[in-house]
Amino acid sequence: MEEPATVYFTGTAGAGKTSLVEAFRSWMKSAGYDAIVVNLDPGNESDALAPDVDIREWVRLPDVMDEYGLGPNGAQVAAADMIALKIFEVKQAVQELKSDYVLVDTPGQVELFAFREASKAIVDALSGDRSTIAFLFDPALARTPSGFVSLLLLSANVEFRFRLPTLNLLTKADLLPPEQLEEIVGWGESPDRLLDQVLGETPTPDVQLSTEMLRAIATLAPLSTLIPTSSRDATGLEAFYYAAQRNFAGGEDIEPSHAPPGSDPP
Ligand SMILES: Nc1nc2c(ncn2[C@@H]2O[C@H](COP(=O)(O)OP(=O)(O)OP(=O)(O)O)[C@@H](O)[C@H]2O)c(=O)[nH]1
Numbered sequence: 001m002e003e004p005a006t007v008y009f010t011g012t013a014g015a016g017k018t019s020l021v022e023a024f025r026s027w028m029k030s031a032g033y034d035a036i037v038v039n040l041d042p043g044n045e046s047d048a049l050a051p052d053v054d055i056r057e058w059v060r061l062p063d064v065m066d067e068y069g070l071g072p073n074g075a076q077v078a079a080a081d082m083i084a085l086k087i088f089e090v091k092q093a094v095q096e097l098k099s100d101y102v103l104v105d106t107p108g109q110v111e112l113f114a115f116r117e118a119s120k121a122i123v124d125a126l127s128g129d130r131s132t133i134a135f136l137f138d139p140a141l142a143r144t145p146s147g148f149v150s151l152l153l154l155s156a157n158v159e160f161r162f163r164l165p166t167l168n169l170l171t172k173a174d175l176l177p178p179e180q181l182e183e184i185v186g187w188g189e190s191p192d193r194l195l196d197q198v199l200g201e202t203p204t205p206d207v208q209l210s211t212e213m214l215r216a217i218a219t220l221a222p223l224s225t226l227i228p229t230s231s232r233d234a235t236g237l238e239a240f241y242y243a244a245q246r247n248f249a250g251g252e253d254i255e256p257s258h259a260p261p262g263s264d265p266p
């Protein structure tokens, strides 16, 4: 059987990962696609979450905290290694469900996913050839030029670590006035405009630093477009689906089991 296409959702704490995973699953279902949700966050407490495969069956953050006398962050680090040891059980549970798509929710702390060797082992074990990362831009951070640059660097870091195609999504678009939404999306399209804006911010050392880093990013890779999304009103989910589809290298578009109205590829 062909391996399912897998999307990893990552981003800074509270960026909207769990909400988007569930909103995207609902959208996929209504569009006739067969997707399951895998929760890889041992500390997930979101009410929105209804995973088909749940790491908390094997590793639970409160248990790790109790057992090793750790705080939540230390316990997340320890749990990441424990998860890596259980990943083949997780994979087996995923395979038993025989879905076409797997949507993976990851822990709140992005550095845990981005920098630890355990996450690399987890992703390597879980993913087939057709995998992509969705990196979430929280508008609370993305709305200033230097915040936007920081998120771009974080996203590039994730892509560099995992060597998987990475899509940048702006979350909670419903919270932004249209002009601000347009401005933020514009930064993703035009490195020059972003650079000008960064320079326009007070020239404190950190702003100078982000300018240099932005130059590097702009040289290394064309900035990838930022897809605005909202879990509240399902904005951008279809656009995200087709962008992800293009990233599943060599993958053919999987036909929905029933043709949804108006869902022809653009
Ligand atoms: N208005 C609005 N709020 C949202 C949206 N998505 C998420 N939120 C809110 O943002 C907060 C964080 O959402 P989560 O989905 O838990 O974010 P997360 O990245 O999984 O959070 P952690 O796992 O704790 O890092 C919650 O209060 C959500 O209700 C959205 O599209 N619109």
Ligand SMILES: [Mg+2]
Pocket: 017, 018, 019, 041, 044, 046, 105, 106, 107, 108
């Ligand atoms: Mg979450």
